[in-house]
Amino acid sequence: MRALLLLLTACAGSEPVQLLDNGAWSSLDATDPLAGEACSDIAASLEGSALEIETEGCSPVALGQRLAVPIEAGDALEVVWWHDWLFAEEPTTGRLALYVDGALLYEGIEDIPGPPAAYTEAFEAPVGGDTLVVRIENHGANTWDLLRLTRTR
DSSP, X not given: OHHHHHHHHHHTTOSOEEOOOTTOOEEOOTTSTTTTTOOSSOEEEEETTEEEEEOXXXXXXXXXXXXXXXXXXXXXXXXXXXXXXXXXXSOEEEEEEEEETTEEEEXXXXXXXXXXXXXXXXXXXXXXXXXXXXXXXXXXXXXXXXXXXXXXX
């Protein structure tokens, strides 16, 4: 019985915790280094429960929010994101990057032009913190979506 209780206690914290509130994104202050030359006229909205960013005439795009709970270096994370067809006048690349407290947490790099793609990727947090920035670097009129970032301990 004691072994079962220990096993249940050890597994109690293993449920994924959603770290994002996709209705709570805000533009970065122009002095934020991640904002760089980011657009002030950002086309971002909720598509279902995902943050959808349209980049027509606006790149890079950078939005931030405080995480629901802080993350620590070494935490098991999972990100779910996708993009529609990617178009540009000249072949190039696009990038979706997540930063926590200014340090790179995750990045996905896509060839443009390119077909739609969706990703569910598990990774270990290289850094910890409590403030997240999503930054899209893109050439062309494209749509990028971020559904969730979860932590499992």
